[in-house]
Amino acid sequence: MRGLVFLCLIGCSLANDAVYSWNGPGEPSQPDPGTDNVCLSDSDTCGCCLMQKQMMRMESFFNMSLNEMRKGLEKAETALNYVRSSRSAFSVALTDTRRCLTSSRDDTVVKYQSIFLNLGDGYNVSTGAFTVPRSGVYALALTVYSDAGAPGALLAACVRLRKNGRVIAALSEYNTQDQEDSATTILAMQMQAGDKMDVILPPGCYLCDDSSHFNTFSGFLLYATD
Ligand SMILES: *[C@@H]1O[C@H](CO)[C@@H](O)[C@H](O)[C@H]1NC(C)=O
Ligand SMILES: *[C@@H]1O[C@H](CO)[C@@H](O)[C@H](O)[C@H]1NC(C)=O
Numbered sequence: 001m002r003g004l005v006f007l008c009l010i011g012c013s014l015a016n017d018a019v020y021s022w023n024g025p026g027e028p029s030q031p032d033p034g035t036d037n038v039c040l041s042d043s044d045t046c047g048c049c050l051m052q053k054q055m056m057r058m059e060s061f062f063n064m065s066l067n068e069m070r071k072g073l074e075k076a077e078t079a080l081n082y083v084r085s086s087r088s089a090f091s092v093a094l095t096d097t098r099r100c101l102t103s104s105r106d107d108t109v110v111k112y113q114s115i116f117l118n119l120g121d122g123y124n125v126s127t128g129a130f131t132v133p134r135s136g137v138y139a140l141a142l143t144v145y146s147d148a149g150a151p152g153a154l155l156a157a158c159v160r161l162r163k164n165g166r167v168i169a170a171l172s173e174y175n176t177q178d179q180e181d182s183a184t185t186i187l188a189m190q191m192q193a194g195d196k197m198d199v200i201l202p203p204g205c206y207l208c209d210d211s212s213h214f215n216t217f218s219g220f221l222l223y224a225t226d
Helices: 002-017 033-041 043-085
Strands: 089-093 099-102 114-119 129-131 136-147 159-163 166-171 180-191 196-201 206-209 216-224
Parallel strands (some): 136 206
Antiparallel strands (some): 099 206
16 A cells, blocks of 8 residues: 555656646546556545646646746836836927027027926937937927017028938028018927937028027927837
């Protein structure tokens, strides 16, 4: 009797590596050649042994499932952290106090001084440039406003939006009929990390602003592509 239990336990521990297949309640279990012979001679002892074996198999089955779920959770957390660290959005206005800007001879970079939002610190207030932190599709919006100072005086509200020093869009409004004018452009662009966006004020163009923030420059990441 003792010898049989011992044999049976050896049989159980050898069979632990077998793949567990779940047939569902009520369905016949598969015959197991490793234990059936022993069980022919002592069915009582082996009933307990088989149960122990089944429990070990179930335990390893649940262990495997748990590990798979842990891996899945780790992946989801990594993806979420990536999305969080990619967040980038800026929105700036020219100034808070009443003044007009112009450039006399050369193109001048417009340095927007009033910061609404600078999530991810992509906009640099001392250079006026937005440096793309992560490659992706960005939405950009630029609005300009100018005041000729007097009716009939020349009005020139004009700037150029640049990507890496190259003009990609321009706003222009020359009109002697009225005194004030405003223009807007909105675009979506694929950009690479490190690209620089800035706004140029060409000679002879004017921007006027005050705390109403008539001149704004904004951009935000729609989705990352790296
Ligand atoms: C299941 O996991 C526990 C804890 O990690 C471990 O102690 C046990 O031996 C594992 N069981 C099987 C059958 O792999
Ligand atoms: C802004 O640009 C200046 C000049 O290139 C640089 O010295 C400074 O570190 C930049 N600031 C930030 C926050 O990157």
